[in-house]
Amino acid sequence: MRNLTLLLIVLFAFSCGKDTRNLTVNTHVKGLKKGTVYLQKVEDSVYVTLDSAVVNGNENFNLHATVNSPEVFFLRLDKNDNSNENLLFFAEPGVININTTLKNFVIDAKITGSKNQEILDDYQVMISRMNNKRLDLIKEEFEARQTGDSALVNQTITNVNNLIKRRYLYTVNFAINHKDSEVAPYLALTEIYNANKKWLDTINASLTPKVKASKYGKALQKYLDGLDN
Numbered sequence: 001m002r003n004l005t006l007l008l009i010v011l012f013a014f015s016c017g018k019d020t021r022n023l024t025v026n027t028h029v030k031g032l033k034k035g036t037v038y039l040q041k042v043e044d045s046v047y048v049t050l051d052s053a054v055v056n057g058n059e060n061f062n063l064h065a066t067v068n069s070p071e072v073f074f075l076r077l078d079k080n081d082n083s084n085e086n087l088l089f090f091a092e093p094g095v096i097n098i099n100t101t102l103k104n105f106v107i108d109a110k111i112t113g114s115k116n117q118e119i120l121d122d123y124q125v126m127i128s129r130m131n132n133k134r135l136d137l138i139k140e141e142f143e144a145r146q147t148g149d150s151a152l153v154n155q156t157i158t159n160v161n162n163l164i165k166r167r168y169l170y171t172v173n174f175a176i177n178h179k180d181s182e183v184a185p186y187l188a189l190t191e192i193y194n195a196n197k198k199w200l201d202t203i204n205a206s207l208t209p210k211v212k213a214s215k216y217g218k219a220l221q222k223y224l225d226g227l228d229n
Contacts, residue, residue: 022093025063027075031102032059038076039063041091047074067093069215070116070182077105090116090183119183123174130167134160168192172199179206185216189223197227 025039032055039051050065050073065073073091075098078084085105089098096113100106111117137160144152171192175184188203204212204220211217 021064021066023065023067023091024095025065025073025075025091026060026095026097027053027063028060028097028099029055029077029102029105030059030100032077033057036078037061037063038074038078039065040074040076041065041071042074047076065091067091070114071215072186077102090114090120090186092116092182116181116183119178119181120186123171123183123187126170126174127167130163130170134163137163168195168199172203175203176206179203180208180211182211182214182216184211185214185220188220189216193223197224200224200227 027037029037034057035055037053037055038049040047040049042048051063053061053063055061063075070090070092072088075087075089076084077087079102087098087100087106087109089096089109089111092114094113096111096117098109098111100109111121137156141153141156141160144150144156171187172195175187178184184203184207188200192199200220201224204224207217207220212221
């Protein structure tokens with residue numbers, strides 16, 4: 001009996017000390033010599049730190065957290081010069097690799113190991129093109145106003161509005177085509193939350209049961225329910 005009691009105590013101590021976190025973020029920041037990196041997520045509009053690493057000469061480090069449902073996390077870099085940068089990525093259980101540089105912390109980031117991140121990256125490719133096109137149109141409108149070309153001003157305004165509609169429709173179609181990914185409700189909530197409700201309803205109705213039960217799936221349903229009240 002005494003031996004059994006000791007065994008139970010050992011097993012209990014082992015289970016309490018075991019790391020149950022299911023996400024590892026292997027990170028490499030080229031050029032980073034000193035600073036602190038935080039792994040964070042947003043809860044109730046507040047950044048919550050899940051893990052951190054103090055960098056002192058080693059560009060490679062690991063961060064850990066528990067992911068109950070795939071969601072957006074942030075890698076925040078504090079460079080000890082009163083400045084910081086936030087790198088957004090879609091976290092999910094497993095091992096995620098982030099390779100980037102100190103010089104272009106966000107732009108140079110290469111993220112692997114997350115299927116949801118791959119889908120989000122595909123979305124961002126087209127959105128970046130649309131954003132660049134919109135900047136070109138805004139510049140064109142400004143120059144037209146400078147020269148007093150009212151016809152061109154009106155045309156560029158029309159083109160900008162059409163581009164905005166294209167962006168909304170592209171996002172809706174992208175979400176529907178990726179109904180089995182948590183990226184779908186995330187985009188509905190962050191990119192087109194002010195769109196016509198029928199579009200949001202269409203995305204919500206298309207989601208698979210797994211995605212509906214996810215953090216963003218539940219949040220989308222709650223948001224839509226609020227619009228009905």
